Amino acid sequence: MAADSRSAILSAVRSAKVPPVDRPAAFTAGIHYADPALQFAESLQLVGGRCLRATTIADARAQLQATGLVTPERRICSLIPGIVSPTFHLDQVDDPHTLEDIWLAVLPGEFAVAENAAIWLPTDRIKHRVVPFLTQHLVLVVSSGEVVHNMHEAYQRLTLGARGFGVFLSGPSKTADIEQSLVIGAHGARSLHVVLCDEPAGAA
Amino acid sequence: MTGHPERAARFIELPQRAAWHDQSLWFVRARRDKAVRTLPEWESLREAAAAIKAHTVSKLADYLEEFERNATRLGAHVHWARDAHEHNQIVLKILQGHGVKRLVKSKSMLTEECHLNPYLEEHGIEVVDTDLGERIVQLANEPPSHIVLPCIHKKKEEIGELFHEHLGTDAGASDPQYLTEAARGHLRDRFLRADAGLTGVNFAIAATGGFVVCTNEGNADLGASLPPLHIACMGIEKLIPGPQDLGVFLRLLARSATGQAITTYSSHFHGPRTGGELHIVLVDNGRSRVLDQDDFRRSLNCIRCGACMNTCPVYRRSGGHSYNAVVPGPIGSILEPARDPARHASLPHACSLCGSCSDVCPVKINIHEQLLIWRRELAQQKLLPFTKRIAMTLTSALFQRPRLYAFAGKMGRMALRVLPRFMVYNRLNPWGRQRELPPAPPQSFRELYQIRHGR
Numbered sequence: 001m002a003a004d005s006r007s008a009i010l011s012a013v014r015s016a017k018v019p020p021v022d023r024p025a026a027f028t029a030g031i032h033y034a035d036p037a038l039q040f041a042e043s044l045q046l047v048g049g050r051c052l053r054a055t056t057i058a059d060a061r062a063q064l065q066a067t068g069l070v071t072p073e074r075r076i077c078s079l080i081p082g083i084v085s086p087t088f089h090l091d092q093v094d095d096p097h098t099l100e101d102i103w104l105a106v107l108p109g110e111f112a113v114a115e116n117a118a119i120w121l122p123t124d125r126i127k128h129r130v131v132p133f134l135t136q137h138l139v140l141v142v143s144s145g146e147v148v149h150n151m152h153e154a155y156q157r158l159t160l161g162a163r164g165f166g167v168f169l170s171g172p173s174k175t176a177d178i179e180q181s182l183v184i185g186a187h188g189a190r191s192l193h194v195v196l197c198d199e200p201a202g203a204a
Numbered sequence: 205m206t207g208h209p210e211r212a213a214r215f216i217e218l219p220q221r222a223a224w225h226d227q228s229l230w231f232v233r234a235r236r237d238k239a240v241r242t243l244p245e246w247e248s249l250r251e252a253a254a255a256i257k258a259h260t261v262s263k264l265a266d267y268l269e270e271f272e273r274n275a276t277r278l279g280a281h282v283h284w285a286r287d288a289h290e291h292n293q294i295v296l297k298i299l300q301g302h303g304v305k306r307l308v309k310s311k312s313m314l315t316e317e318c319h320l321n322p323y324l325e326e327h328g329i330e331v332v333d334t335d336l337g338e339r340i341v342q343l344a345n346e347p348p349s350h351i352v353l354p355c356i357h358k359k360k361e362e363i364g365e366l367f368h369e370h371l372g373t374d375a376g377a378s379d380p381q382y383l384t385e386a387a388r389g390h391l392r393d394r395f396l397r398a399d400a401g402l403t404g405v406n407f408a409i410a411a412t413g414g415f416v417v418c419t420n421e422g423n424a425d426l427g428a429s430l431p432p433l434h435i436a437c438m439g440i441e442k443l444i445p446g447p448q449d450l451g452v453f454l455r456l457l458a459r460s461a462t463g464q465a466i467t468t469y470s471s472h473f474h475g476p477r478t479g480g481e482l483h484i485v486l487v488d489n490g491r492s493r494v495l496d497q498d499d500f501r502r503s504l505n506c507i508r509c510g511a512c513m514n515t516c517p518v519y520r521r522s523g524g525h526s527y528n529a530v531v532p533g534p535i536g537s538i539l540e541p542a543r544d545p546a547r548h549a550s551l552p553h554a555c556s557l558c559g560s561c562s563d564v565c566p567v568k569i570n571i572h573e574q575l576l577i578w579r580r581e582l583a584q585q586k587l588l589p590f591t592k593r594i595a596m597t598l599t600s601a602l603f604q605r606p607r608l609y610a611f612a613g614k615m616g617r618m619a620l621r622v623l624p625r626f627m628v629y630n631r632l633n634p635w636g637r638q639r640e641l642p643p644a645p646p647q648s649f650r651e652l653y654q655i656r657h658g659r
Contacts, residue, residue: 009284009440013440014265017498018261018262020263030245030451047465097430118466129429130425130429132425150451151450152451155448160409160447161274161411161412161414162474163475165477167470167471170465170468173422173468175420176462177337178383178384179359179380185385186384188425188426
């Protein structure tokens, strides 16, 4: 029956008289900004996140400390060496369900998009891909030279097609389902800090 | 069976509430306008999106096969369903095969279209909708009234009562922050206990075999990343050729829907996660039939942003439930009659043909033109209500006889001047129900024209 449905659908689709239309050329006329990093920071503020500009990882560490989020009595994990003091390592966790009480996760983002504050976050280096969604607070660290203007440039950079999971993440989790009142912290992270750091972050 | 006018009449019985609903949606429309103005390339983006869709549907069978091939290569299981029932059977079979008792779902208009929830519940599976708005209408035992804002028709006080009853929040509490926090706790618990997660699909990429799901809350990701089993359900029109097309659609979708530049999470799934299973269900359910219709093919472009609802003067003032349809509003008034013309015959008339929907549509569907064509179709299929049929026949006869038309105009103008009020404003004249008719002009247009041009 399953095979029948497949061929029935494909033949119905094929027999539909649809005039041929050529594939359009890739759209490249996206907006450009004078200072994409500045635009990124402004876009991030609009979606409820905060951008920290840091020269070094040590500088980023001090700025994160000042946010008050780095509280050693709670569960903290990090894939960026030296930026916070983690209280546990993701690689030692087998069942993602035990991550329910993560307080803070610090993860590396690949690049940032100025027009909408999105960070491309591939999860191949994160053992449990649920971490950026389950953690109460999220910090993403992106190299300050890695800011593209718009989504067309973003997809030009990406090579999709290998097995894996990646997400464009823009701001903390939010909802406006109750009378259009914006509430930050729906199911996912309650806060998002993006560190644009001049010093490249080494992998943990 | 009642139609849109009767259900809309119930909605506007509370004028203040109808006005509140109207303003809530207009607020979203205004946010969309603001977001659109930040991009000088907006109109060419819409053109590009429409061109990509037109190309994709012209080679849809090839793209479906390419998608299947690539998705299978990535380790996903691909299923094909001709109709809603087959879709539901497939999903149930996968769930039963894994001994699933508890399913968490993120938003999927397709599963609403297939009425999956009641089907699974009949078979003993607990289904929890995890989008906050959808959870609210699920607890209220109502269908969503909008495809992006499922509980836009509900006041926060009503949601407070609902949460008090089901989630144990304080009686009388209605603060959105407090209620959302309560839902967060409730739903995170459901995520952790779920045996499987089901998501919709916003875009499926033929060239890679992956798909993209967009949410603001993160509910699709929690549902698809905690339990070991992920099922993704999609209509066959969700295909796009390659990843670069995502740039166009992701830029259009959230700006059109809510005025955001992008949704918080745009998640790209390529194959199952390590140790997990991924099933993708491709559903036709009438789409291949629409594909064969020149007049309506473009309705398959729809990316379910809801912009046409937010701008529609009829939707805003009559509420989503008055459409009695899975997809309400202008686009729903095209999609739903395509599935069941008799049941949804009143919908193409729930429209003033103002064309605002077509103006905001990010994929350039000629919505108001298709609605007009649907009216003709329904008339030809003899699906118009009796009163409309009589009125149309009489009007048609009148318009075909210029002298009679001129005479009727004269009589009408005189009648409006001399007849007592009860003769004009009664139940035979629906146009006089909520409005005062304008004062009758002394001369007709034709008389004025003759005077001014001396013919």
